Amino acid sequence: MIKTSTGTILFMDLSFNHLSGTIPDNIGSMSNLHVLELSHNRLTGNIPDTFEGLKEVCLLNLSYNYLQGRLPGSLGIITFLTDLDVSNNNLIGPIPSTGQLTTFPASRYENNLGLCGIPLPPCDYHHETDPISSDVNGKHHSMMLRNVDWVWVIVVVGYILGMVGGEKAYDHLKIQKNHK
Numbered sequence: 001m002i003k004t005s006t007g008t009i010l011f012m013d014l015s016f017n018h019l020s021g022t023i024p025d026n027i028g029s030m031s032n033l034h035v036l037e038l039s040h041n042r043l044t045g046n047i048p049d050t051f052e053g054l055k056e057v058c059l060l061n062l063s064y065n066y067l068q069g070r071l072p073g074s075l076g077i078i079t080f081l082t083d084l085d086v087s088n089n090n091l092i093g094p095i096p097s098t099g100q101l102t103t104f105p106a107s108r109y110e111n112n113l114g115l116c117g118i119p120l121p122p123c124d125y126h127h128e129t130d131p132i133s134s135d136v137n138g139k140h141h142s143m144m145l146r147n148v149d150w151v152w153v154i155v156v157v158g159y160i161l162g163m164v165g166g167e168k169a170y171d172h173l174k175i176q177k178n179h180k
Contacts, residue, residue: 013037015061020044023067028053039063039085047086049074059083063108066090071115076101084108091115094123 002011011034019041027036028050036057043065052074054060060081067089075084076098084101085108092114095101102118109115116123 008032011035015039015041017041022046023048023062025050027051031055033057034080035059037061038065041065043067045069047072047075047091051075052077054078056080061085062089063087064089068092070094071096071101073098075099087111095120 001009001013009030010032012030013035015037016039019038020043022045023038023043025048027033028048030036031053033054034056036054037059039061040063043062045067046069047062047067049072051060051072055078057078058080060075060078060083063085064087067086068091070093071086071091073096075081076096078099081100084104087108088111091109091112094117095109095115097118104119106119109120
């Protein structure tokens with residue numbers, strides 16, 4: 001934990017502590033908290049609605065627990081939230097469209113079999129009837145493109161094209177210099 005000189009907690013990392021039970025509602029009253037890391041524990045129950053009180057939180061990691069229920073829409077009103085990870089829980093229902101909740105990568109929500117909506121497949125999506133994720137015999141296989149972080153694909157392709165284009169331009173300049 002990191003505290004200010006006045007005793008206000010700014011950073012709280014309780015990950016990998018085998019914590020169990022529900023998340024206390026009063027954590028939501030820690031309005032100056034910047035980082036809340038509760039991943040890799042045995043926490044159960046719902047994500048408290050009181051988390052809307054975490055006005056300054058930038059990073060909220062609740063992954064690898066046994067949390068259930070829906071994602072509170074109040075998470076979307078946390079203005080400074082730049083990283084949210086609720087993957088590997090038992091969450092259900094649509095991802096609220098409030099705030100920046102739909103801008104986080106799908107990996108931050110994965111392995112919550114009942115969770116749906118942007119950036120995950122739509123809530124009316126049925127894996128069994130998706131022609132991309134089912135073969136003709138009805139056997140399911142994973143679709144690698146579904147979990148690709150397209151930003152990195154674009155960066156890598158741009159890098160490769162830049163290198164090839166740069167090499168061609170260098171060769172062209174070298175040829176022109178030799179002809180002079």
